[in-house]
Amino acid sequence: MTGGQQDEGQQPTPEEMAMMMAERLGKTPVIGIIMQSAATLVDCAGIRLGVGPQGDEVKDLEQARQAIEGSRALTMVAEAFLGAEEVAPLKEPIAQLQMLYADAVSDDSDEGSDEPGGEGPGGGGPPPESPAPEPPSNPGAADRLWVPPGSRS
DSSP: OOTTOOOTTOOOOHHHHHHHHHHHHHHSOHHHHHHHHHHHHHHHHHHHTTOSTTGGGGOOHHHHHHHHHHHHHHHHHHHHHHOHHHHHHHHHHHHHHHHHHHHHHHHHHHHOOOSTTOOSTTTTSOOOOOOOSSOOSSGGGGGSOOOOTTSOO
16 A cells, blocks of 8 residues: 555554544645534434434434534534624524423423433433523523423423
8 A cells, every 4th residue: 555545345453544534634625624514413313303314323412412412502602703794504503402402401301311321301401592582580591401391300
């Protein structure tokens, strides 16, 4: 093998893989990586909410909450560099995921969560938040998910 080319059918070594990754990262604009990472987290959140191909088998509300929070944070960073219009395609799926999360948390609280890790309401910290049609009832709520009134106790 010469010049970083692989023989047909031969797998690259870990060192070659690392070199290829470094080359790719050196050429990819960081904002592209931020947007791709946000999109990946959106996909992950949906899967962890149980709406992916594996359904409830991989449902994990704490992991979904973390993925939603991560995608929101990355979207805010991207918006600062690109503007609202460029990140708009990510904002709607994030808002939908937040509503699915709120419904899932509400369903778990109605049934009583038996899962380890306390994934019921409040299990693992406050839920994510996004701009909502109604203002939050307390001043520090901007970092948590807006939940429709009466859906959480």
